[in-house]
Amino acid sequence: MKKVVVHPERCVGCMQCMIACATAHSQTKNLFSATLEDPLPRPRVHVGAGLYGEGFPNRCRHCDPAPCMFACLPGAIYRDWETDTVLIDPDKCINCASCAMACPFGVIRYHEDASAPLKKTVAVKCDNCLERQNQGLIPACVEVCKSRALTFEDPSDAMKRKTNEVAQSLSSDTSRIEIAPGFTLLNTIKRTQVELKIEN
Amino acid sequence: MKYVIIGNGVAGIQAAETIRQFDSEGSITMIGDETFPPYCRPMISLALEGSVDQDKLHIRSAGFYDDLNIRPVLGKRVTGIDVDNKKVLIQEKSARPSLQASSTIMDLICKLLSIFGGDPGTEPRRGSETGFEFDKLLIATGADPRPVKATGLNLKNIFYMRTEVHVRQMLEILPGAKNALVLGGGLVGFKAAYGLLCRGLHVTMLIRSDYPLSMQVDEKAGRMILDQLSEHGLEVKVGVEVTGFEGIKKVERANLSDKTAIACDMVVVGKGVLPALSFVPRDKIQADLGILVDQHMETNIPGIFAAGDVAQSVDIARKISWVNAIWPEAVEQGRIAGMNMAGRQTAYKGSLSRNVIRIFDLDVMTAGLVNPPSDPSYEVVSSDNLRLNIYRKLVFRNDKLAGFVMVNAIEQGGILMSLIKNEIPVKIPKAAMLEPSFNYNQLMM
CATH class of the missing domain: 3.50.50.60 (FAD/NAD(P)-binding domain)
Incomplete structure (x- = not known):
């Protein structure tokens, strides 16, 4: 089964995945009309700045076992076994934030949402774009990502590729090969700027 | 294998479900004081304030016991444990301490139960004790109000x-x-x-x-x-x-x-709770405030386990033996006890106090040790942002987080919880963790 795979070393922090995610979970599915909706659609993937301004698309890992699921008081969080996706039932959610205390990645947010009853604040997180996948589309964050920091593939394929890349980069015969050369340069510059306190 | 679980709160339920995952054959008997289908205890306060209907409190269906092939013995309190003969004793007449002189609903349900149970109910069999034999016993009786x-x-x-x-x-x-x-x-x-x-x-x-x-x-x-x-x-x-x-x-x-x-x-x-262990023979089963358990949730008697509000284990933040009578610990302890009872050796890291409360315009999250002793190994960093009405306080023991209080902007609290629970040394500047912009990425150095 294909899944969203995150490659943090390739993220440039452009936040296009956030816009695409919010749009994909809006009522009208169109960026321009989505900005006029009430409640205003919000992203379920979060690009937080690292200590040196590096980007990282932080999204739900759909853990198994999922700590949020065990912490949920009304039993609103469940696993859809067919798609291996952890979902929140907005009708059952009581907005108690027990899941915020349980999620070790900090990916759950609390707000009104098009999928929830009107004016009800609920816990919201990544749903693997199941609605889009049912229409034959890939998750919105992957579709929009230009730097291939987010890919949609079989995890074992991604694992194999990564193993090869790491093996190559560690090979003593060759000069050290960077896994993502351009991105490493970008992040090194960002880091140096912070360390030397260079203002742009 | 004969499993007996005392208590039908969340620890008992989790244990029963976990046992069934690994052992579909063994007999499971659950002895419970409360006669309703399993419900979410922390949510009763939401029923009081009116934000959740009373009938939405249930976390398992009425068919829970049948579905898992569990023999329920409800409306009964355990009176003793015969450790040597591996037996749990109950009094036939249900005795339930209550502040109210008469609790009509409880009486009605007990009457109904006794009718379905074939007991004519004319002469309550006072004093007669019934025993349930066990190979593995879980004590998950929870706690009673102080x-x-x-x-x-x-x-x-x-x-x-x-x-x-x-x-x-x-x-x-x-x-x-x-x-x-x-x-x-x-x-x-x-x-x-x-x-x-x-x-x-x-x-x-x-x-x-x-x-x-x-x-x-x-x-x-x-x-x-x-x-x-x-x-x-x-x-x-x-x-x-x-x-x-x-x-x-x-x-x-x-x-x-x-x-x-x-x-x-x-x-x-609301003066707190005390572990419900009056029936536990303290000369046989070691107990302090709660029943003492090891890292497999097992008491000093092999085959007898304890979990939930009645169990006392190591507190990860305080580094002492402690009872953390909270829902998420009961869930975890119940699961781990269930795994170990079914023969799958699983270790429990220890418990951690934690809470999240939303009142009016305030969200408060807290975990671990928030008021540290005056000792040089502890360091406290805090900040408030009056404009955003945010307050954060972090307590470190050497280079590890031992506790925190957050007022508002609590979404990243789970990351801090996980740092305490897994005892991960914090290598980033502590001040960065006070910023509202703190996120998971900052720990990935």
Whole structure:
């Protein structure tokens, strides 16, 4: 089964995945009309700045076992076994934030949402774009990502590729090969700027 | 394999479900005091405040016991454990301590149960004891409300807040009530006060310390909570206790230790809980405040386990043996006990106190050790942002996080929880973790 795979070393922090995610979970599915909706659609993937301004698309890992699921008081969080996706039932959610205390990645947010009853604040997180996948589309964050920091593939394929890349980069015969050369340069510059306190 | 589980709270349920995952053949008997399908205890306060319907509290269907092929023995309290002969003893006549002189719903259900159970119910078989043999036993009896010492406790409309029945009884008399008195500023007292404020009652709260939730939060957060509640009409009296209640049949007045009196038509006692282990033979099974368990949730007697509010284990943040009587620990301990009972060796890291509370405009999250002893190995960093009404305090023991308090902007609290629980050394500047912009990425160096 294909899944969203995150490659943090390739993220440039452009936040296009956030816009695409919010749009994909809006009522009208169109960026321009989505900005006029009430409640205003919000992203379920979060690009937080690292200590040196590096980007990282932080999204739900759909853990198994999922700590949020065990912490949920009304039993609103469940696993859809067919798609291996952890979902929140907005009708059952009581907005108690027990899941915020349980999620070790900090990916759950609390707000009104098009999928929830009107004016009800609920816990919201990544749903693997199941609605889009049912229409034959890939998750919105992957579709929009230009730097291939987010890919949609079989995890074992991604694992194999990564193993090869790491093996190559560690090979003593060759000069050290960077896994993502351009991105490493970008992040090194960002880091140096912070360390030397260079203002742009 | 014969499994017996005492207690049908969440620890017992989780254990039963986990045992069934690994052992579909063994017989499971669950002995429970409460006769309803399993429900979510922390949510009873939401039923009191009216944000959740009473019938939405259930977390398992009525067919739970049948579906998992469990033999339920409900409405009964265990009277003893025969450790040598591996037997759990119960009294045939259900005895249930209650503050209310008569709890009609409970009586009705007990009567119904006895009819379905084939017991004609004419002569209660007082004193006859029945035994349940076990190979593996789980004690998951939870905790009972800590009693209060005062005269006139037999008057009507004096409640504990621990079970669904308690809240149901409170809701019945709410329409006629105007003035409520809440004893205790801990979590239960605090949630009772909040619920009754939401219902439009005038609420007076008596607390021993200077601010509510003194076990959970530090003084600063405690005062923010107090201000918030006072703004919405809560009256707080500090450093006084109740000596007695007066009234004709129903409670009308409470006399306080400072010789004053308060008029009230309902009282909620929220003085914390005590592990329910009066039936445990302490000469055989080691117990302190709770039943002592090892990292497999097993007591000193092989084959006898304990989990949930009744169990006492190592507290990860405090580094001492401690009872953390909270829902998420009961869930985890129940699962781990179940795995070990079914023969799958699984270790438990230890417990950690934690809580998240949303009241009016305030979100408060807290975990671990929030008021550290004055010791050079502890470091406290804190910040407040008055504009955003955010307060954060982090307690470090050497280079590891040992506790925190967050007021508002609590979404990243789970990351901090995980740092405490997994005892991960913090290598980034501590000040960065106080920023509202703190996120998971910053730990990935």
